[in-house]
Every structure is written in structure tokens, then in C-alpha cells.
Amino acid sequence: METILVIFGGQSAEHDVSIITAINSIITPLILTKKYKVLPLYISKTGQWYCDKALSNIELFTSGKIDNFLIKSKPVSLKFNNGLEIELNRLHTKRLKVDLVFPAMHGTFGEDGDLMGLLEMSGVAYVGCGVSASAIAMNKVLAKQLALGCNIPVSKFLAFKTSDFKLKLTKVIKNINSRLKFPIFVKPAHLGSSIGISRVKNNDELKNALELAFYYDDLVIVEEEVANLIEVTLPIIGNDKLTPALLERPMLHQADFFDFETKYLKGGKKGAKTGSKGSQGYSEVPAKLEKSLYDAAQSLGLKVYQEFGLSGIARIDMLVDSKTNKVYFNEINPMPGSLYSHNFQKAGISNVLLVEKLLQLARERFKARSSVVTTFKTNYLKQF
Ligand SMILES: Nc1ncnc2c1ncn2[C@@H]1O[C@H](COP(=O)(O)OP(=O)(O)O)[C@@H](O)[C@H]1O
Ligand SMILES: [Mg+2]
Numbered sequence: 001m002e003t004i005l006v007i008f009g010g011q012s013a014e015h016d017v018s019i020i021t022a023i024n025s026i027i028t029p030l031i032l033t034k035k036y037k038v039l040p041l042y043i044s045k046t047g048q049w050y051c052d053k054a055l056s057n058i059e060l061f062t063s064g065k066i067d068n069f070l071i072k073s074k075p076v077s078l079k080f081n082n083g084l085e086i087e088l089n090r091l092h093t094k095r096l097k098v099d100l101v102f103p104a105m106h107g108t109f110g111e112d113g114d115l116m117g118l119l120e121m122s123g124v125a126y127v128g129c130g131v132s133a134s135a136i137a138m139n140k141v142l143a144k145q146l147a148l149g150c151n152i153p154v155s156k157f158l159a160f161k162t163s164d165f166k167l168k169l170t171k172v173i174k175n176i177n178s179r180l181k182f183p184i185f186v187k188p189a190h191l192g193s194s195i196g197i198s199r200v201k202n203n204d205e206l207k208n209a210l211e212l213a214f215y216y217d218d219l220v221i222v223e224e225e226v227a228n229l230i231e232v233t234l235p236i237i238g239n240d241k242l243t244p245a246l247l248e249r250p251m252l253h254q255a256d257f258f259d260f261e262t263k264y265l266k267g268g269k270k271g272a273k274t275g276s277k278g279s280q281g282y283s284e285v286p287a288k289l290e291k292s293l294y295d296a297a298q299s300l301g302l303k304v305y306q307e308f309g310l311s312g313i314a315r316i317d318m319l320v321d322s323k324t325n326k327v328y329f330n331e332i333n334p335m336p337g338s339l340y341s342h343n344f345q346k347a348g349i350s351n352v353l354l355v356e357k358l359l360q361l362a363r364e365r366f367k368a369r370s371s372v373v374t375t376f377k378t379n380y381l382k383q384f
Helices: 015-033 058-062 066-072 114-122 131-137 140-149 162-167 169-179 203-216 260-265 269-274 291-307 337-346 351-370
Strands: 002-009 036-043 049-051 077-080 084-087 095-098 100-103 157-161 184-188 198-200 219-224 229-238 242-244 312-321 326-333
Touching: 002 015, 002 095, 015 036, 015 058, 015 337, 015 351, 058 066, 077 114, 100 114, 100 351, 114 131, 131 140, 131 326, 140 157, 140 219, 140 291, 140 326, 157 162, 157 169, 162 169, 162 203, 169 203, 184 203, 198 203, 203 219, 229 291, 229 337, 229 351, 242 291, 291 312, 291 326, 312 351, 337 351
Parallel strands: 002 036, 002 100
Antiparallel strands: 036 049, 077 084, 084 095, 157 219, 184 198, 184 219, 229 242, 229 312, 312 326
């Protein structure tokens, strides 16, 4: 029986969202299959790692009992020994070899390539995108630069570093005014969930917006607004052969754009990220768009997935100007909340099928990567 380690929680703004993704959309269906030994590995907000069967119970988290549970528990140790081994907290004598890791983390340290680097180094197969694809996907500047290089349409943008803001603010503002048309969006490059993002209509609002974005990040993207906006998102699974789910359109219209609260607490478009609570009714799946527009968005999503070297699963967000029917790439979520399982279900892929397919894609990717030679025999040392 394969041992699957599901890693969730973590030190990111999306810690709580990750708990729901892990338990409801990954651990529960994996246990249902009765085919795997499923180990939940929870990373607390303070960065300790815990592994215990009890952590697969959602009630532990929703009731708040988790705090007390952690006080009584001991963090686990991981051992990197040409593969990953875990020494369970209560039974330190017992060491288990992990066959496959299913990262269920969103945001910093989890979705941005950091965790993937650790897993690559440890030599274990894992679900989802690799290090560089994850890192590029979670950096709004790098992602848009790569998109430009691949002829993928993006709205016109500029990028600035903290030093630009601190030392050359007048120049930055001048540059924005001469190169971009208001309204514009000012965004921290690495954050998600609309944290630190502003929609700016004029110069009076610009400085505050930059200040806010630089409070959260040392890299900021400033981009033109896509007018007559329809937002669509396309979840996709696959490595080389891709299977798109259905193009989805969030239906909740906000005057400006969505903030964290709207997305996660009031059941906004990304409410779907949290699974069922107040969310699904707000999305149109499949998006009711003219067929040619639907097809254009779907093929752009697939092109992004391929060009960015994504693997396993990802969700591609696009912005459509509904007057010109032009589709722009906006961003990639390499670990979509709750795996976007509601959408895959509508596309005929059950949650159990989805997680098993993702395990299979992880095995295939690991096998392919393991066959690449990374060492080289030389006489270099003989000269010393
Ligand atoms: N260029 C743009 N044109 C129009 N709306 C935008 C643009 N950029 C962002 N938005 C709006 O702001 C929201 C959040 O921006 P996004 O880039 O998706 O950041 P996040 O990573 O926080 O989700 C989008 O879902 C969209 O509603
Ligand atoms: Mg977004």
C-alpha cells in the first residue's frame, strides 16, 4: 500500500483555505478509495510540522480545538535519505517511507516553488507543478514577462522595485503616466487574494496605491485595466496530454474588484476556492459565452499551461474585454483551492478520480525526471 503524505496549512495568508483543500478535497477522497495509507502533515502558522491521523478531521480545525491539540503534540522529523522518510511524533521509533507527497498548500512557501524545491531535493514524487513553473506562476511580473515572450496577450504593464519607489518616485509616477492609461491596477507581485491591490483612477490615488503594494512586497506590477470585463478561469490537469475542465465564469459583480472577504467569506467568485460554503452558486460552469469566445479562452488557457511548463494541475485566470472579445491572460494558480473539484465534477471527473489521476501524473513526472542524468564522471579531482 502506497503511503501518501498530504502537506497543508503553512505560513501564508491562505493557511485556512489550505486546510479545507487538504481535508475535504484530498484526504477524504483518498481515504475513501481504501487503497492508500494517508498521512496528514499540518504546518502550523508558526511553522511547526505535525503528522497525526487526527489531523484529517475537519472538526479539529473548525471547532478551534487544534490549538490545544498542538500544545499536546510534538512536531515530526523528516529524513531525506534518497527519498523521504517521516518519523512520527508519538512513536519516534517508527519511521515511515513516503511514496508520494500531495502538497495542498496555497500561497507563500507552498504554492510558489519553495516546498517543491524541498521535495525535489529529497527525491520523492509529488503532485502538481515543479519548482520553476510554480515560482514563475506565483510572480505576477515574471509570469507576464514570460507570457509576452510567448505571444500570450496580457494587459500593458510596468514593474517596479522597492528602490524605484523609495529613490525615484517622481520618475516612477512620470513613467506610469507616459506609458499607461488610467484606470490602472497596482499589485504586489507575489501575493494573492487581492491583498494590497488597488484600482487607481488618477494620479491623486497613485502614490497611496504604490505605498500599499510596497508594504506587502518588494516588487510591484502596475497594469492597465481590461475594460468591459468578463473574468473566466480554466482548471486543467495533465503533464503532456492536457485535460481541461469547464471554462468557469464568476458571476458576482463587484463595483471594483474582489477583496479577500468577498472571495472567501461572502461566497464570491473565489468562494469556490473554499469548496461548498456559499460559493458555487456564484459561478457559471460552464461559462455561457459565445462559442467562439469560449473556444478562444479555452485555447489560451491551454497555451499558457503548455508554455509555462505546468504539470499535474493548475487553474488559468483570464480577463475578457466583452466589447472587443479579446482574451488576456491574468494569472495562474498552480494549486487551485479545493482542486476546483466542483468544476471537474461537472466536467465528468469525480473527486476520487481527480485525486487518483493526480497521483498518477505525479508518478509519471517523477519517473520522467528520474531518467534525466544529473551527474557526470570527470577527472577534475585528479589534478589536486
Ligand atoms: N488588468 C485588470 N483589468 C481589470 N480587472 C483587473 C485587472 N487586474 C486585476 N483585476 C481585478 O482584480 C482582481 C484581483 O487581481 P488578480 O491579478 O487576480 O490578483 P489576485 O492574485 O489577488 O487574485 C481580478 O480578479 C480582477 O477582478
Ligand atoms: Mg486573481
